[in-house]
Amino acid sequence: MRLVLHWLRQALVPLLSVICGFIVAGFAVFLSGANPVDALVALFQGAFLERNSVSETLIATIPYIFLGLAVAIGFKAGLFNIGAEGQFYLGAIAGTYVGYSLHGLPAIVHIPLAVAAGMLGGLGYAVIPGVLKARFGAHEVITTIMLNHIALAVSDYLINRGPMGDPHASAPKTPFIQHSAELPILIPNARLHLGLLLALAAVPIVWFLIERTTVGFRLRAVGLNQTAARAAGISVGWTIVLVMAMSGALAGLAGADEVLGVSHFMPPTFSVGYGFDSIAVALVARSNPWGIVPAAFLFGSMRSGAGFMQLQTQVSADLISVVQATVIIFVAAPVMVRWLFRLRERPAIPTPLAAQEGAAV
Amino acid sequence: MNEFLQRADLVGLAAATLLASTPLVLAALGGVMSERSGVVNIALEGIMLTGAFMGYVAALATHNLWFGVGVAILSGALIAGLHAVLAIEFLVDQIVSGTVINILAVGITGVYYRTFIQQQNVAGPGTLPVWKIPFLANLPVLGPIFFQNQFVTYAMVVLVVCVHLLLFRSVWGLRTRACGEHPLAAETAGISVRFMRYGNVMLSGALGGLGGAYFSLQQVGNFLPNMTGGKGFIALAAMIFGKWTPFGAFLASLLFAASDALGSRLQFYGINIPYQITSTLPYVLTIIVVAGAVGRAIAPAAVGRPYKKS
Numbered sequence: 001m002r003l004v005l006h007w008l009r010q011a012l013v014p015l016l017s018v019i020c021g022f023i024v025a026g027f028a029v030f031l032s033g034a035n036p037v038d039a040l041v042a043l044f045q046g047a048f049l050e051r052n053s054v055s056e057t058l059i060a061t062i063p064y065i066f067l068g069l070a071v072a073i074g075f076k077a078g079l080f081n082i083g084a085e086g087q088f089y090l091g092a093i094a095g096t097y098v099g100y101s102l103h104g105l106p107a108i109v110h111i112p113l114a115v116a117a118g119m120l121g122g123l124g125y126a127v128i129p130g131v132l133k134a135r136f137g138a139h140e141v142i143t144t145i146m147l148n149h150i151a152l153a154v155s156d157y158l159i160n161r162g163p164m165g166d167p168h169a170s171a172p173k174t175p176f177i178q179h180s181a182e183l184p185i186l187i188p189n190a191r192l193h194l195g196l197l198l199a200l201a202a203v204p205i206v207w208f209l210i211e212r213t214t215v216g217f218r219l220r221a222v223g224l225n226q227t228a229a230r231a232a233g234i235s236v237g238w239t240i241v242l243v244m245a246m247s248g249a250l251a252g253l254a255g256a257d258e259v260l261g262v263s264h265f266m267p268p269t270f271s272v273g274y275g276f277d278s279i280a281v282a283l284v285a286r287s288n289p290w291g292i293v294p295a296a297f298l299f300g301s302m303r304s305g306a307g308f309m310q311l312q313t314q315v316s317a318d319l320i321s322v323v324q325a326t327v328i329i330f331v332a333a334p335v336m337v338r339w340l341f342r343l344r345e346r347p348a349i350p351t352p353l354a355a356q357e358g359a360a361v
Numbered sequence: 362m363n364e365f366l367q368r369a370d371l372v373g374l375a376a377a378t379l380l381a382s383t384p385l386v387l388a389a390l391g392g393v394m395s396e397r398s399g400v401v402n403i404a405l406e407g408i409m410l411t412g413a414f415m416g417y418v419a420a421l422a423t424h425n426l427w428f429g430v431g432v433a434i435l436s437g438a439l440i441a442g443l444h445a446v447l448a449i450e451f452l453v454d455q456i457v458s459g460t461v462i463n464i465l466a467v468g469i470t471g472v473y474y475r476t477f478i479q480q481q482n483v484a485g486p487g488t489l490p491v492w493k494i495p496f497l498a499n500l501p502v503l504g505p506i507f508f509q510n511q512f513v514t515y516a517m518v519v520l521v522v523c524v525h526l527l528l529f530r531s532v533w534g535l536r537t538r539a540c541g542e543h544p545l546a547a548e549t550a551g552i553s554v555r556f557m558r559y560g561n562v563m564l565s566g567a568l569g570g571l572g573g574a575y576f577s578l579q580q581v582g583n584f585l586p587n588m589t590g591g592k593g594f595i596a597l598a599a600m601i602f603g604k605w606t607p608f609g610a611f612l613a614s615l616l617f618a619a620s621d622a623l624g625s626r627l628q629f630y631g632i633n634i635p636y637q638i639t640s641t642l643p644y645v646l647t648i649i650v651v652a653g654a655v656g657r658a659i660a661p662a663a664v665g666r667p668y669k670k671s
Contacts, residue, residue, distance in 0.1 A: 028469065032476040080456055138652040141403060141456060145594045146644040146651075153644075157637035276464050283457070318471025318586075325465035332458065333451035 014284050014291070016337050017330030018298065024326040029315055039315045046308025047301040053308075055190035059262060061300030063088070065199035066254035067278030068296050069206045070247040072287040076210055077243040078223035083129060083144025084251040085275030086151035087122035091252025093155055094121030096259045096266040097164065099177030110180040115198075115256055122252015123245050125151065130244030134237035140244075148275055159268045166265070174266045183261040193261035200293070202250065207289040209246075219243055251278075272303070273321070280324040283331050299324070374622055376506045382611075382618035383514045383579070384409060384589070387572030388596030389603065389610035390524045391565035395441075396605060397528060398561035399541040399554075399663045403459035404444045405569045406593025407466030412437040412573025414470040417584040418477055420486035420577075429486065430512070430574045437570015438563045440466065445562040449555060452667045463593075471586055478584055488582040489513065513575045520568065525607040537561055541661035544668040554668050569593070591644070598647040605661060613650070620646045 026036035047057045067084045074081035095118030102110060129147060132138040158164040160172040169175075183193040210216040221229040222239045230236050254274075259266050281299050285291030299320075306317035330337045388405045395402035415436035420429025440462060447458035492515065494508040507518075528534040536557050539547035544554045572592075577584045595617050602616075603609025624642035627634060 028472055032473055034476070080460075082460070132648065132652045136652040138648070142594055142598055142651050143648050145591060146598075146647045149591050149644045150641045153637045153641045157635050160637070162635070162637075273467070276460070276467070279460060280464070314475070316472045316475035318468050318475075321464050321468025322472065323468075325461050325468055328457065328461050328464070329447065329453070332453045332461070333447060335451055 013334050013337050014331055016341055017327045020330045021323040021327035025319055025323040028322050029319065034313055034315050039309055039313045042309040042312040043305040047305030050308060052190050055187060055192040057301050057304040058192050058196055060304040061297045062195045062199045063254040063258055063274065064278065064281050064296035064299050065292055066202060066250050067274055068281035068285060068292040069202055069289060070250035071278045071282035072285060072289065072292060073206065073243060074247045075282055075287040076223050077219045077239065079240065079243055080141050081144055081247050082141055082275055082279065083126060083147050084278045086148040087125045087248040087251035088255035088274050089151040089155050090125040091118035091122035091255030092259050092266055093158060094118050095256025096174050096177060099181035099260060100175045103178065105180050107180045110178065111183065114181045114260055115253065118252045118256020119249040122255060123249040126244040126248020127241060130241040134240045152269060156268045159266060172268050176265045177260065181260055182264060191262060195257040195261040203289050203293060280328055283328050372502055372505055374626065377622040378615060378619040379506060380514060381621050382614045383517045384572040384575040384592050385596045385599055385614035385617055386517050386521060386611050387568050388593050389599040389614050390520060390607055391568035392597050392600035393605050393607055393610055394524065394561045395565035396664050397541045397661055398537045398558045399544060399661060400448055400558050400562050401455040401459065401665045402562065402565055403456060403597060404462035405596055406589055407463035408437045408441055408566050408569035409573035409589045409593050410466040410470055411440045412570030413577040413588055414584050416574040417577035424486055426486055426489055426578055429578050433574035434567045434570045437573060438567040441562050441566020445559050449558050455665050467587065474584060474586055485582050489579045511579045513571060513579045516571065521607050521611045528607060541663055544663050548670060595643055595647050598651050602650045617643050617646060
């Protein structure tokens with residue numbers, strides 16, 4: 001009972017923030033001349049009531065779980081990994097390549113290989129900003145954003161009539177992956193795939209890693225106070241690289257999962273703002289791995305319902321960015337929510353990311 | 362090779378560089394003012410996008426480009442004000458609050474782009490006129506580079522000097538720098554850190570908003586979703602590389618713009634690298650600069666640290 005109460009209290013500010021987010025977004029819709037209630041109803045309908053929409057919503061939730069975990073691990077160590085998007089692309093590229101280029105493997109071998117390739121792709125790409133930060137003090141916000149742009153250009157180069165392009169296809173895309181690399185479908189007649197179980201399995205693993213291992217302890221120590229961590233004999237540089245590697249592996253897994261489970265080929269762009277979305281997921285979950293699941297489900301539902309909303313009410317799907325931004329404001333400024341709703345209790349002090357040692361933005 | 366060295370080509374490259382540097386310099390100047398007062402401003406990307414959008418909508422509605430420029434500046438200052446409120450009043454982490462502005466800008470411009478711009482068939486307001494400075498425009502080499510530009514580019518060059526004077530030769534600048542280096546000392550000397558930070562973050566937003574006007578009102582004559590394309594972040598790298606000084610930021614921006622202009626022209630020069638790869642040149646350069654310059658460039662001491670009078 002006490003545990004439940006504790007969880008409720010933890011979830012109170014995020015929940016109220018989400019409500020505030022929808023109110024502000026509704027106001028934005030109202031200003032644009034559309035009916036906010038209609039938009040909200042259409043969003044809900046698109047996410048849950050249309051044919052196969054629950055399955056689609058769960059599919060949209062999967063990458064957000066991986067990416068939310070990726071960003072949350074970074075937050076725990078005081079790192080702001082905006083590069084999840086680029087790492088997602090590299091993971092997708094690596095997973096796709098292994099998925100279509102290897103022939104004649106049984107699924108039990110091929111799937112793990114392709115998934116591992118995706119994780120490695122993301123990991124490798126995330127180690128770059130990690131090393132740049134640890135060795136040269138380059139702020140990860142700038143380097144990861146630049147790497148996102150580069151990842152987009154590289155995937156466009158590879159796939160758009162490049163080395164990985166499908167020469168027989170009319171639209172630029174890679175060849176389809178082998179059937180042996182496709183993630184199995186969970187429910188007949190829907191697209192929901194094994195990735196959901198992988199994502200749900202990743203949550204306790206990441207939690208255990210952060211809360212119950214020495215690596216996790218070092219990571220949190222670096223996040224709370226770099227100077228103290230260094231004085232305690234923790235190698236801050238190594239920890240930063242390691243955190244970025246883990247974060248990138250999760251983001252890469254998300255990318256590979258998207259190809260192996262959903263599209264079965266890779267287009268030059270996925271045109272979904274995973275980078276910023278995943279930051280919103282991690283912030284709403286307050287970087288708590290368990291909290292990632294409901295937060296990812298929320299953003300997955302919005303993403304999945306947004307298309308239907310745009311079709312039905314002509315309200316742009318970009319509206320969910322407004323919801324996200326507002327939610328982040330209220331989660332990051334608990335003072336505001338508590339003041340709005342007259343709550344007492346002092347909020348936990350957030351780790352300042354902007355004012356770090358050696359940080360120069 | 363002869364062609365490569367033809368003067369006309371290099372003059373064209375230099376002119377393209379100055380043009381492409383315009384939004385970078387303006388945003389970098391904004392970054393300098395904000396960070397010198399102690400507030401990290403990674404919101405510049407979103408500020409520029411907001412300025413580009415609002416300026417275009419205003420110009421479209423009134424058929425007056427100059428009104429559009431004014432609205433772009435004002436809206437940049439206003440949305441920067443939100444960053445200031447979050448960072449100064451609510452002590453939100455400045456990176457988080459900057460990210461919020463960036464996401465919000467994408468969302469709001471996206472939503473209203475669909476309702477106010479995409480579905481309208483009204484003729485666009487066009488682009489700002491090219492002003493040829495009499496006599497000077499006819500100078501060889503210098504003329505086409507410096508004296509045949511549009512308003513935002515001229516304003517940018519003038520503002521580099523203005524911001525330099527403001528920062529290093531005025532009371533406002535002295536106070537600003539004090540707030541960024543040692544807010545407690547500044548407060549003790551009777552300076553309102555809160556006021557100075559608000560002022561500079563909003564000034565930074567005004568500069569960013571003008572930078573946004575470059576995209577919609579000077580370059581394209583239209584608004585496109587996400588048309589700022591990461592330039593706000595490159596400008597921050599230019600600010601760091603330029604050691605938080607206006608002239609430094611100007612030169613660094615020129616470097617980035619040159620790599621941009623060069624990247625898009627390499628194919629004309631007969632160098633056969635896919636355009637996707639050459640287009641990453643400014644991004645790669647930014648990473649190298651941020652990694653290489655940080656050790657030597659020293660940020661304002663109190664940047665990123667919230668200050669609350671106790």
